[in-house]
Amino acid sequence: MFKNMQVPLAFFLMHTGMMFFLFPTDIIASTKEIHWLPIVTGLLIQVAIIALYLKGVRYYKGHNMVSVLMRKNRWLAWATFLPLWVYIGALAALTVRAFAEIISIIVSSSMPLWHFDFMFIAIPTYIVLRGGIQGLMRLGLLIAVLFLPSVFFVLAASFQNVDPHYALPLLPRSTADFAFLGHASYYKSLFMFTGCFLFLGLVPSYVSFTARGIYIACGLLVPMYLMSVYIPLMTLGEETASQLEFPFIFTADTIDIEWLMFDRVTMFLVLGLLAFILLFIAALIWQMENVFRLSVRNVRSGILLPALAAVLFVVCLVIPDWKSVNAIFRWHSYLWGYVTVVTPLVVFAVGRRYVGQPQKEAP
Template identity: 40%
Template sequence: MDKSISVMLMYLLTHLGLIFFLYPEDIIGSTDSAHWIPIVIGIIVHFVVISIYMKGLSFYPKWDIIRIYLNAGKAAAIIFLLPVTLYFFIIAILAVRAYSEIICIVFLSNTPLWSIMMLLLFVSTYLAAKGIEAIFRTGVLLAIIFLPLISMISFTSFQNINWYYSFPLFEQDFSFLTKPSYFKSFFAFAGGFLFLGFIQPVITYQRKKILLAALFLIPFFIFSVYIPILTFGEATAVTLHFPFVVVVETINISWFMFDRVTMFFLLTLITFSMLFISITLWQANRIISKCLPIIKPFYLLLAISVVIFVSCLMIPDWNSVGNLFLWNTPLRFFVLVSVPLSIYFLGLRFKRKVGHELN
C-alpha cells in the first residue's frame, strides 16, 4: 500500500526539527552578507543527494539498504554500514544533548539536565521500540496538530522586519565555503533523508512526492535564516544562540490566548525532534540487529539508549556540543555523499545483472 503522504509528513517534521534550532546560527555565522548563496548551495546539494539516493533505491523495490549492502558483499557492508551506524549514534547523542539543553534554558532552568535527557530519550526509545509504523502514525498525528501552528508562527514572524538588512545581496567571494560553521549547517540535510532507504518494503512511497516535500522545506530554510537577520540586523543576529527562537519571543499576536508564543513554538519543535531521535534509534537498531541476530532487537535498543544517555552525560557544556558538531563533519559528509552514490552505482550493477540473467 502506498503511504507517500505519511513519508512526506515524516520527512517534513524531522527536517523542521533541525532547521529552526541549529541551522540559522550556523549559516549566519558563516558569512556577513548574501546569506541566500550558502542557503541555495545547501538546498541544491540536498536535492541532488536525495534524487540520487531514491533513484538508486528504485532499482531495489523490495530491499532496504541493509540488504543492498549485504548483497554487495561483506566488505561493502563494513565500509558503508559501519560509518552509518556510528553516524546514527553521534547524531542521536548530539540531538538528545542539544535539545535537552534548549529545554533547560527556556523552560526548566531549575531542572537537572540529566532528567530532561532521560525523559527525551525514554519517549524516543519507546516510539522506536513500537516500530516504524507506530513512528509514522505518530508523525501523521503531530503533523495534523502542529504543522498549521508552525506555518502560522513562521509567517507572523515577519511583523518586525526591516528589508534594509537584506543588503548587500551579492558576495564578492565564497569565503563561507572555508568556514567550519557552514559545514556544520549540513547537519540539517545529512541526518533526515537516510530513513527513506530503511522503510522499504514495509512502507512504500513515490519519489516525486518526497521531492515535493523537500520543495516545501525551501521557504523554511530561507525564513529561519533571514527573519532573524531582517529583524535584528546581521551584526546582532550573529551574536545570538538560536536566533529564530529569539525572534519568536518578539512576536505579538493579539488574538492568541497565551502570552508566550515561544512556548508553543519550542514544544512543537521538541516533538518533531523526538520523532527524529526515535527514527534514528530505530535505524541504528535495525543495522545492529542484523549483525547480532542472537540478541533480541528490544534489548539491543535498550543498550543503544543506555550508551547514548551515558555519552550525553559525558558532554560537559554547550561549547563541547558545538565542538562535537564540528568534529563530526568528515563523517557527516561521508554519509551525505558516499551512501547515495554507492546505492546508485550498486543499483545500476544490480539492474545490469538482472537484465543479463533474463536474457
C-alpha cells in the same frame, strides 16, 4: 496515495524540527550578507545527494538496502554500514544532548539536564519499541495535524517587526560573496540539508513512498530554510543576530499579540518543534536498531532497543556542556561528510549492478 505521504511528511517534519535552532546561527556566522546564497548552495547539494541515493534505492525494488548489500558483498556492506552506524549513533547522542540544553534554557533552567536527556531518549525508544517504523510514520501524520498549524502561526506572526532593508543586498557582487565556502560554520550547517535522508534507504521494506513525494518535501522546505534565517535578520539586523545563540527563538520571543491569552508565543513554536525533534530521534534509534540487526546480529527489539537507549544515555551524560556539544558537532561533520557521500555512491553502484535498470515509478 495516503500511505505514500507518510515518509515525505516525516522527512519534512524532521528537517523543520531541527532548522529553527542551530541552522540560522551557522548560516549567519558563515557570511555577512546575501544569506540566501549559502542556503541555496546547500539545497542544491541536498537535492544532488538525495537524487543519487533514491536512484540507488529504486534499484532494490522495495528491499532494505542493508539486507541487499549483505547478500551481495558482506565485506563491502560492513565497510559501508559500520561508519554509518557510528554516525547515526553519534548524531542521536549529539541531538539529544544539544536539545536537552536548548529546552533547558528556554523552558526550565532549574531542572537537571539529565532529566531532559532521559526524556529525549525514553520517549522515542518507547515509540519505536511499540510501533516500529510503521507506527513512527503514522505518528508523524498525527504530529503534523496537531503541531504544524501552531508552527505556521508563529512563522506568520514573526513578520510583524521585519524591516526588508536588512535583507539587502540580494545579488552577488564579487567572488568575496562566496567566502562562506571556506567557513567552518557553513559546513556545520550542511548537516541540516543531508542529516535526515539516510532512513530513506531503510524504510522501503516496511513503508512505501515515491521519489516524487521526497522532492516535493524538499521544495516545501525551501521557504522554511529562508524564513528561519531571514526573519531574525530582517527583525534584528545582521550585527545583532550574529551575536545570539538562537536568533530565531529570540525573534519569536519578541512577538506581541494582544488578543492572545498566552504571554509567550514562543511556547507554541517550541512545543511543535519538540514533537518533530522527538520524531527525528526515534527515527535515528530505529535506524541504529535496524542496521545492527541486519548486518551484525538479529537480536530481539525488546532487548536491543533498551540496550541502545542505555548506551545513548551514558554518552549524553559524558558530554559536559554546550561548548563541548559544539566542538563535537564540528568533529562529527567530517564523519557526516564521509557517510553522506560514500553511502549514496555505494547504494547506487551496488544497486545498478545488482538488479540493472529500475522499473518506471508510478505517479
